[in-house]
Structure formats: C-alpha cells, structure tokens
Amino acid sequence: MAYAALRSIGAYAPDKILTNDELAQMVDTSDEWITKRTGIKERHIAAQDETTSDMGVEAAKKAIQRSGIKKEDIDMVVCATISPDYFCMPSTATIISNKLGLGNVTAFDISAACTGFVYILSIAKAFIESGMKKNILIIGAEKLSAITDYTDRGTCILFGDGAGAAVISATDKKEEAIIDVHTGADGAYADLLMSPNGGTGSPHDSLDQEASSCFMQMKGNETFKVAVRTLTKDVVDILQANNIQSEAINHFVPHQANYRIIKAVGDALNMKESQVVITVEKFGNTSGASIPMAINEIYENGTLKKGELLLLDAFGGGLTWGSALVPFSPLE
Ligand code: ACO
Secondary structure, eight states, X not given: OOEEEEEEEEEEOOSEEEEHHHHHHHSSOOHHHHHHHHOOOEEEEOOTTOOHHHHHHHHHHHXXXXXXXXXXXXXXXXXXXXXXXXXXXXXXXXXXXXHHTOOSOEEEEEOOGGGHHHHHHHHHHHHHHTTSOSEEEEEEEEEGGGGOOTTOTTTTTTBOEEEEEEEEEEESOGGGBOOEEEEEEOGGGGGGEEOOSSSTTSSSSXXXXXXXXXXXXXXXXXXXXXXXXXXXXXXXXXXHHTTOOGGGOSEEEEOOSOHHHHHHHHXXXXXXXXXXXXXXXXXXXXXXXXXXXXXXXXXXXXXXXXXXEEEEEEEETTTEEEEEEEEBOOOO
C-alpha cells in the first residue's frame, strides 16, 4: 500500500500591510480593542489586480521547488478557497495549473472555508493511498479582502490575504506517512458565517450588483463559542484515536482566527507555549491559507525539522472542522 507524505511547504503574502491603526481610520475600532480581542496587529492585502490564483502560484512555486519533485511529475492540483478567481468556473486550481505550466493534471477547487486546507489534505491522502495519484499539489489561497465589508467592524478587522501550498507524495515508508486526518461539518450552523449573496440561494432575482456582492457576514461571538468547543473536541479525538499524547506533538498548528481561540484550545490540551504556532498577529485570518502559511513560518525560521510531528486543527464556515496528524517528511 502507498502512504501519503508531506514533502514540502511554501507560502506567499502580498506586500501591502493593513495595520490596526489604519482600520481605526475606516471603522469605529482601535488597535487596543483588536489586539486584546483577537491578537491581530496587521494583515496583508493583495493588490487590486492580484488574484487568488496569482498568490497560489507564488506559494506553489516554492512548495514545488522545495519538494525536489519535478513539476512534470505532479498529477493533481487541489485548491481550497472561498475567494476564487471566478465564482462559477473555471476553478482556481485549473488556472494555477496553467500558470505553473503543469500540463494535463486533475485539477479542482473545494469550498470548506477556514477548514479548507485540512479537507484538501484528506483528499490528497485518499487519492495517494488508493494508488490513483502519486504527487499532489495542494493549495490554500485567499483574497479575502475582495469579499470583506470594510464598513463592518465585526469582520473587517479579522481577515487578510495570502496563500500556502504543499506537495504530498506517495511513499512506501510508514514513518513518513500522514498518520490521520479527521474532517467534519454541521450545516445546522450555516447561518453563523456566510456570504449570503451571489448564488442561487440569494434572495435576489438576478446577478445584479447587490446580488453579486459576496461579503462575509458573521455572528462572531456565537461562532467563537462553537469554535472553542469543536476544536478542542476534535483535537482530543484525533490524539486519542491514534494513541498519541499531546507532549509528542512538536508543532501544534491551529487555524489562525483569533489568539483567544488558539489559547483556549492549547490550554485545554496542556500544550506548552513552545509547541503552539501563532502567526495571527501578522497575517490575521487568511481562511484556507492560514494553516499552510503558519507551517511555512516555522519552516522558514528553521524551527520545523525533518521527522517532526505536526498537529493541525481548523474550523470555519459551513460550519466545517478538521484536524490532522502529519510528520514533516521532506525528501532531503
Ligand atoms: N472594535 C470595537 N468594538 C467592536 C468591534 C471592533 N472591531 N467589533 C465588535 N465590537 C463591539 C461589539 O459591537 C460589542 O459591543 P456591545 O457590547 O456594545 O454590543 C462588543 O464589541 C463585543 O462584541 P462581541 O462580538 O461579543 O466581541 P467578541 O469578544 O466575541 O469578539 C470577534 C468578536 C473577534 C469577531 C470574535 O467573536 C471572534 O473571533 N469570533 C470567531 C471568529 C472565527 O473563528 N470565525 C471562524 C473562522 S472564519 C471563516 O471560516 C472564513
């Protein structure tokens, strides 16, 4: 049987930075409130003409180059995004594949909001273990600034733009293999976090200006409570299911939505500060891109070493959630 291994990671953040002080000029908020309630100090914002696929391509180039795998050998591309280049078609994954010159590959997007990266990890694992694919490029990429309402202080302070990518490859070495991925969803909570316009569920008759606005709306406080409860349970479940103690985790990489959520889940698991990866202060919430961008931080600053065990944990619109136990298994 083939196993699936995480070979490499890459990420990209646009140059432009939007600070809390700048947001305080736009809505009734303050650096103090945002820092205290979320831990966020700044977020990166894509240029007007910079698309989700442009950012995905930059992250993917790094992941491919670091994987040691030839781009001709990539046979599938999956992109997790809620801010695709085009809402109906073509998929952002096909655009990224074309921009990278990958030729004939299977390519598609999935929509699982902030849990997107864990979902595409589970897809890559399943395709590789079934023998259908050998080298899969997975990308979380978001231009959330395009779907953020900058008059709503409850949401606009949270979100940023960016992309992260990874190459997942077949291996026959069990010690290199992704150990487990759990994914879940409960549509009963759909209204906590949604972009209510622009689709066939929209109350509007046609795709006019108002109907096509896909701004995110969120019941923040309710979402917060469900997030802490669900994330904690999810992580406990995956550790127990695999008989792994939290001390064995080298890097706990939660979705970067809010420092208080990360702290509550980390504390519930008795994680030491040194185990928990936090990037929310500089990137904000980049939804499907947040986990690979956070893994990339510890890769680039030299903290992530070959063979170390990552615990991933995510939560987002849908509602969706997921967790994963993943050894870092570069070829070199
Ligand atoms: N600046 C100042 N005051 C604010 C701001 C702001 N930016 N936003 C809200 N407030 C006010 C509210 O109006 C409210 O005032 P009131 O008491 O007079 O009514 C007060 O602050 C408290 O509001 P809450 O919503 O209760 O604040 P909370 O502490 O819950 O923080 C936040 C809000 C940061 C949004 C938090 O609820 C949160 O992080 N929620 C979870 C987000 C999340 O994880 N989402 C899922 C992933 S996202 C995805 O899938 C795309």
